[in-house]
Amino acid sequence: VGDNGAGKSTLVKCVSGIYTIDAGTVTFDGNxxxxxxxxxxxxxxIEVVYQDLALCDNLDIVQNMFLGREKVRGLVLDEPTMEQMAGDTLASLSVRTVKSLRQLVASLSGGQRQTVAIAKAVLWxxxxxxxxxxxxxxxxxxxxxxxxxxxxxxDNGLGVVLIS
Structure with a gap:
């Protein structure tokens, strides 16, 4: 928690590897x-859900959840596996507000978009x-x-850091 400009987002970017730290250390699991x-x-x-969510409005939920980490079978995308994994992840989080895994992110409410971004982080x-x-x-x-x-x-045992 901190005022605007206090460095909360900068700290997140350092821990997540976006910015290189120039002093101090990062300790994870005691190492x-x-x-x-x-x-x-x-x-x-360590996964981060950024303030701007980093979702693509023109892609559907499954495509967003696997963006940059797509599953492939040979030379083609393994759509059935990605859809199953996305559905399983949303179900494990008790998400019931999404009509279809194939609806475009542009059609989602703000809360639904946040849910997709969080599920994307949990998927991995x-x-x-x-x-x-x-x-x-x-x-x-x-x-x-x-x-x-x-x-x-x-409750599922994940460490959660909430910046506010």
Whole structure:
């Protein structure tokens, strides 16, 4: 928690490998680690849901959840596996507000978009999920929905860092 400009988002970007730290250390599971890229953070099990959500409006839910990490079978996308994994992840989080995994993100509400972004982070067997101001642009009902999802993440044993 901190005022605007206090460095909350910058800290997240350092831990997630977007920015390189120039002093201090990052310790994960009791060991000092080097996080130079987002792939380094992902390899440790650290996933971030950024304030802008980093979702593509012109892609559907499944395509967004696998963006940059697509499953392939030979030379083609393994759509059935990706759809099954996306559905299983949303079900494990008790998400019931999405009509179809194939609906475009552009058609989703703010709370549904936040849910997809969080599910995308959880999909990769993450151990720590960092949420950068997940309720900043949401109304009261959508905020309650997102905070309930955050509680389920913690109840499932994930470490959750909530920036607010």
């Amino acid at each position: 000092q680690v080097a996080v130079h890229t987002p792939r380094d953070a992902a390899a440790l099990g 067997n993450s151990r720590v999920v960092i949420l950068d101001e997940p309720t900043a642009a949401l109304g009261v009902a959508q905020t309650a929905q997102v905070l309930e999802l955050v509680r389920r993440l913690a």
